[in-house]
Amino acid sequence: MESIIRRRAAAYVCRSCTRQSQRKLLQQQQQQQRQQRTYSSAAPRPDIYDVVCVGGGPAGLSLLAALRSNPVTSHLRIALVEAQDLSKTKSWALPPTQFSNRCSSLTPSSALFLDKMGAWAHLDRARVQPYHEMQVWDGVTDARIEFDWARDAITPAGARIGTHQQIIAYMTENLNLTSGLLKRLDQLGGVAVFDSAKVEHISFGAESETEDGPDLREWPVVHLAGGAQLSARLLVGADGANSPVRAFAGIEARGWDYGRHGVVATLELEGHADSWENQTKVAYQRFLPTGPVAMLPMPGNHATLVWSTTPENAALLKSLSPTDFIAMVNAAFRLSVTDLAFMHSPACTSQADEYAWRLGHTSSPSNHKALPQPATAVQPGTVASFPLKMRHADTYIGERVALVGDAAHTIHPLAGQGLNQGQGDVQSLVRTIEFAVGHGQDLGVRMSLEPYLAERYAANHVLLGVCDKIHKLYSVENGPLVGVRSLGLSAVNGLGGLKRFIMGRAAGGVGV
Amino acid sequence: MRPSLRQTPTLLRRAAAARNACLATTTTIEASAPATRWQSSSSNNTTPPHNTPPQPHPNSSSVNAAEISHFNALAATWWDAHGSSRALHLMNPLRHDFINACRSSSPTSSSTTTAPPSDPKLRYLDIGCGGGIFAESATRLPTTLSVTAVDPSTTILAVARAHARKDPALTPQKLQYINASIETLPQDQFDVVSLFEVIEHVDQPADFLDRAEAFVKPGGWLVLSTIARTWTSWFTTNLVAEDIVGIVPKGTHDWYKYINEHEMRAHFEGRSVRRLGITFLGFSGWCRCIGMVLGLYDIGRNSNGGCWMAFITHYYQSTKAYTYRAARYATLT
Numbered sequence: 087m088e089s090i091i092r093r094r095a096a097a098y099v100c101r102s103c104t105r106q107s108q109r110k111l112l113q114q115q116q117q118q119q120r121q122q123r124t125y126s127s128a129a130p131r132p133d134i135y136d137v138v139c140v141g142g143g144p145a146g147l148s149l150l151a152a153l154r155s156n157p158v159t160s161h162l163r164i165a166l167v168e169a170q171d172l173s174k175t176k177s178w179a180l181p182p183t184q185f186s187n188r189c190s191s192l193t194p195s196s197a198l199f200l201d202k203m204g205a206w207a208h209l210d211r212a213r214v215q216p217y218h219e220m221q222v223w224d225g226v227t228d229a230r231i232e233f234d235w236a237r238d239a240i241t242p243a244g245a246r247i248g249t250h251q252q253i254i255a256y257m258t259e260n261l262n263l264t265s266g267l268l269k270r271l272d273q274l275g276g277v278a279v280f281d282s283a284k285v286e287h288i289s290f291g292a293e294s295e296t297e298d299g300p301d302l303r304e305w306p307v308v309h310l311a312g313g314a315q316l317s318a319r320l321l322v323g324a325d326g327a328n329s330p331v332r333a334f335a336g337i338e339a340r341g342w343d344y345g346r347h348g349v350v351a352t353l354e355l356e357g358h359a360d361s362w363e364n365q366t367k368v369a370y371q372r373f374l375p376t377g378p379v380a381m382l383p384m385p386g387n388h389a390t391l392v393w394s395t396t397p398e399n400a401a402l403l404k405s406l407s408p409t410d411f412i413a414m415v416n417a418a419f420r421l422s423v424t425d426l427a428f429m430h431s432p433a434c435t436s437q438a439d440e441y442a443w444r445l446g447h448t449s450s451p452s453n454h455k456a457l458p459q460p461a462t463a464v465q466p467g468t469v470a471s472f473p474l475k476m477r478h479a480d481t482y483i484g485e486r487v488a489l490v491g492d493a494a495h496t497i498h499p500l501a502g503q504g505l506n507q508g509q510g511d512v513q514s515l516v517r518t519i520e521f522a523v524g525h526g527q528d529l530g531v532r533m534s535l536e537p538y539l540a541e542r543y544a545a546n547h548v549l550l551g552v553c554d555k556i557h558k559l560y561s562v563e564n565g566p567l568v569g570v571r572s573l574g575l576s577a578v579n580g581l582g583g584l585k586r587f588i589m590g591r592a593a594g595g596v597g598v
Numbered sequence: 599m600r601p602s603l604r605q606t607p608t609l610l611r612r613a614a615a616a617r618n619a620c621l622a623t624t625t626t627i628e629a630s631a632p633a634t635r636w637q638s639s640s641s642n643n644t645t646p647p648h649n650t651p652p653q654p655h656p657n658s659s660s661v662n663a664a665e666i667s668h669f670n671a672l673a674a675t676w677w678d679a680h681g682s683s684r685a686l687h688l689m690n691p692l693r694h695d696f697i698n699a700c701r702s703s704s705p706t707s708s709s710t711t712t713a714p715p716s717d718p719k720l721r722y723l724d725i726g727c728g729g730g731i732f733a734e735s736a737t738r739l740p741t742t743l744s745v746t747a748v749d750p751s752t753t754i755l756a757v758a759r760a761h762a763r764k765d766p767a768l769t770p771q772k773l774q775y776i777n778a779s780i781e782t783l784p785q786d787q788f789d790v791v792s793l794f795e796v797i798e799h800v801d802q803p804a805d806f807l808d809r810a811e812a813f814v815k816p817g818g819w820l821v822l823s824t825i826a827r828t829w830t831s832w833f834t835t836n837l838v839a840e841d842i843v844g845i846v847p848k849g850t851h852d853w854y855k856y857i858n859e860h861e862m863r864a865h866f867e868g869r870s871v872r873r874l875g876i877t878f879l880g881f882s883g884w885c886r887c888i889g890m891v892l893g894l895y896d897i898g899r900n901s902n903g904g905c906w907m908a909f910i911t912h913y914y915q916s917t918k919a920y921t922y923r924a925a926r927y928a929t930l931t
Contacts, residue, residue, distance in 0.1 A: 134766055161740065300766035319765075525691035526735030526742075528765055533679035533687055 132291055132300075135165045135278070136529065137519075138308055138318035140285060140331050142168030142175075144190075144260065145491030145508035146324030147267035152203040152516040154274040158524050159516070165278040165316050166271075167308060172281040176268040178261045182212065182385075187350045187468040189390045190263070191255040191369075191382065191502035196509040200263075204273075209266035215257040215385045217367040221456060222575075225374040225423055226563060229572030230456070254369070255502065257382050257390065263505075284311040285325075288334040291317050305530075306334065306486055320530035321487050322515075324508075327477060329493035335484040341477035341496070344557065346377045347400035348499055349393040352468040353415065355459040357387055370458040371500070372419055373560035374426065377474075378500045379418045381458045389458070391415060392499055394557075399430050400471040406437060408464050413441035415461050421448055423563070474498055476554050478547065483539045486530040488515055495546050498553045507546055514541045661750045661779045665799045669728065670753040672847060676729030677761050686731050686795065693732055693794055693823065694739070700819050701790075719743035723788040723813050725780055726796030730758035730773075734765070736792075737773040744772050746788070750779045780809045787815040793822035798855045807865060824857055 137153065139146045150166055153159045180186065192200070200206040220233035233254060271277055286309045291302025306321040323331025332339065367383035377394030384390055393403070393415075403414060414437050417429055425444045434440050451457065477496040482489045491508030515538045521527075522534035529535075559571055675681035720742055724733045727747035737745045749755050755775050762768040762775070776783065791814045793807075800806045807820075814820050840848045 298770050299763070301760070301763040302766070304764060521691070523738075525694045526738040527691070528734070528738070531679070 132302060132305075132307070132317040133315060134163070134302075134305075134317045134319070136162040136319045137322060138165045138167065138306075138316045138320070139322040139324055140167045140308065141322075141324035141326060141329075141491075141493070142166055142170070142172055142264070142268075142281065143324060143326065143491065144263050144267065144505055145493075145512055146322070147264055147271065148200065148203065148205070148509060149322060149324060149490060149512045149515060150277055151205050151267055151270050151274065152199075152512060153519065154271065154276055155203045156516065156520055158520045160276070162519075162523070162529075163278075164276065165280065165318075167283050167285060167310065167316070168279070168281045169284060170281065172268055172279065175261065175264050176272070178265045183388075184465060185213070185352045185384050185388050185390065185468075186259040186261050187352050187390065187465075187470055188260045189257055189350075189382065189384070190260055190505040192258050192263070192509075193255050193503075193506045194253055196506045197256055199509055199513050200267075203270065205267050205270040208269040208273075209258065210262050213259060213262050213385060215367060215383050216253045216255070217257065217369045217383050218252055218254060219366060219368040219455070220254055220371070221368055222371045223373070223456075224560070224568075224572050224575060225372050226568055227572040229575040231575050257369075257384055260505075280310055280314060280316075283314075285309070285330055286311050288321070288330065304485060318486060318530070319528070320519075320535075323487065323489040323493040324491050325493055327475075327492045327496050329489060331487060332479060332489055332493050335487040335489075337479050337481055337484060337487075337489065339477045339479040339494075339496075341475060344377075344394075344474040344476065344498065345396070346394050346474045347397050347471040348474050349391070349395060349400050349403050349469065349471045351391045351411070351415075351470075352384070352465040353381070353389045353391055353412075353461040354463040354465065355387045355389055356462050357459060368455060368458070370419060374418065375423060375561055375563040377557070378560065379415075380500075381415075381419065381461075382502075387459075389461070391461075393418065394474055394498075394500065397473075402430060404469055404471060408466075410437035411464050411469065412461050413438040415464075417441045417444070419458055420445060420450070476550060478550055481539060482511070482542060483532055483535040485532050488535055488538060490515055494542075495550060497550050498557050500557060501549075501553050503549055503553065507549060510545070511538075511542050514538050517541075662799065662801050666751045668847075668850065669799075670751055672850075673729065673751075673754045673757045676731075676754065676757050683729070683731070686728075689823075690731050690735055693792070693821075694735065696823075697790060697792075697819070697821055700821060720789040721815075722746065723786070723791045724748065725791065725793050725810060725813075726799070727758060727775070728754055728795075730761060730775070732792060732794050733758070733773060733775075734762060734768060736790075737768050738765075742772070744774065746774050746776060746786075748776045748778050748780070748783055750777070752777050780806060783813070786813060787818070788813055789815055789818045791818065791820045793820070795823060797822055797824045797857060798851065800855075803857060804865060 137150075139150055146166065146168075150164055153162060153164060197206060200209075218234065221230065222233070223230040271279075289307050289309065291305040291307050293299075293301045293303050302317055306318045308316045308318065308321065310316070321331055321334075323329045323335070325331055327339075329339075369380065369382050371378050371380040374395075376396050376399060379391075379393040379395075381389050381391055393400075395403070403411060406414065414429060417426055417437070421429070421441070421444055425448070428434055429437050429440050429444075475496055476498060479489055479494045482494045490511040492504070494511060495507060497504050497507060518535060518538040518541075519529050521537065522529040527534040559567070562568055562571075672683070676683050678684075679687045722733075722736045722742060722745040724736065724745060724747040727733045727749045730747055733745050733747035736742055747758065749758070755777050758775055762773055791810055793810060797803050797806065810820060840850060
């Protein structure tokens, strides 16, 4: 239920290119060294930082804002390295009726964390949509589970931050979040920002020639295009799924590709925008054998779509006319699996006509909240797709290296936990750094970072595993498993206590 | 007769010799030595130690040649956080918590944990600094002015100095290593004098403590930690750590040199002594140590290690094996 398009390695340098450029650089360096020896020029004085964060996505920016706003860690010397132009992100603005297709669901615990570091207030709150209810059902059997805080939870309503209990999650455009974090960082100041900066390579520092001088042979040095060199007491890899920092640390990320793509789009729903005022919103997710399809509420009559499906179906969806695309989206939540399969086949010439005809022969549920409002339009240019995969790094720490967010793990988007896992990582890493600083430890060494690994590895592992198993469970179209999973879903729906527990997990989920 | 801490070295040597001779004689020693002999009582202690000028000892009260050669052999692995000194690395944050607790309890410097900028920065003297685990960490604290770290072993100091170079924040102005024993150290006064895991390796603990006292500024703190002489400590630090699991090299600890709380308290008679039962070598500590030995703890090298981590809990369980003590020198001038 999350439509993050991952910050791709391409934003930096892909691995094979890194290797090539490293080889080239090595040659250049050797040449330079030869020249240096000839002219006996002194080595540049190392530019030393306590924390160098590579990657200015939600995880990296949260880390810096949290470190800067914490009185124990605010004196640290911090640098941010980002490939993109951050001034563009900071000044990001869209008309109130247009929404970016890259959205995330922020759990209340992530929102609280953002609030604590002072970033929540900098988000454009008119573009943030909380939801209080979830409808999840099995596309094959229609077994259903309803999550509704108003009915299932004990706490009264009240939709402001601080009393999160009744909110399942906040739908936020990723750009709204990063832009808010950047504004908060601006306000805090004290971060050396290197944006539009390409990481050429990462190496180790040198030993000073004087006897008392520092010995930085174990310190990572980030070399930027343009010649800047940043020595890092702690190098944080918040640099996405193909993390160059992870490659530098020699940490493997293992996992598999799902053979599925996530199709995202911004939808407009039936009904005038004003009629949505003061309505609590519902998130919908239907498990189809090809993967889950989710419609998540955005402000007004808008919603964001995340449809996990086969690469072929994704390609078809992207090629359809807006009318046919909308018909497919509505069909995905309403028609039978067989009907849908036909609509994806080449035999189907007009999805819109086919949908209209088939809908007439499908019974609709009596509960008006059981299905999302029909989509009426798709915002131009918002249909996109990205491959889905599961990855988990062998470890999150090395000597003077820590990985957070997608650099450490990539999760199936079906539970909307990707960004929240990253926020959980950051929260834990900040706590770890705070403890190290408060006790005079060198915050970069493995010994100091161990609590971060201990706190997050198992928790993330469980969540990755659960989402992976759910994906696999619902990929089954027939056989005894289908009956069992439906029975399980209906049973959970009937058991209030268990349901509240699951809702609590989904809402505060990152802590697991 | 009930001997004081001053008289223990003789007993120590006798007991250690007996232990070395034959383990079977332990029972004899127990009968004659521990229970009553180790108890010192203040009524018998007619001359409080701090009033007695330290007796110049021909071989110096603190330095034991065998101990030095033993620690020289350990020097190379001192900073290996997964090596035999791991316990020291793990307990180091607790030392700072303890010092903070001590300092915030003094009426003269009430709020030291938060350290308002008006507070003068602290000068530390770390005696028996070893590889500098505590000295380095004390230097990094924003409340620290400078740290003087002393050790009689040149081999270990070389390790300490080489390691300090790895962090540019540890400038020679802030952190100074001196190769000296407490007898040869130039007289000076410090806010905090620390003796962490040192007293159990010293031959003449009473003389040693008297000398250390002289370095404490009026109102300052002498902070020390050591292992108490209990069955738990024998079982954990000697039997399990050295003999069975082997995480600590044999001969690191001599159980007969351990000092119990009441002995220490008697020695510091007349001063405000604070004691904190530190809960270090409890369940968590040992789980980590055992995990480390079995290769479970180091997830970095074991991709399946994550599962094991779940079993390693992070609370400290109380045990009497480990105690921290500090004496405050409010009245001493």
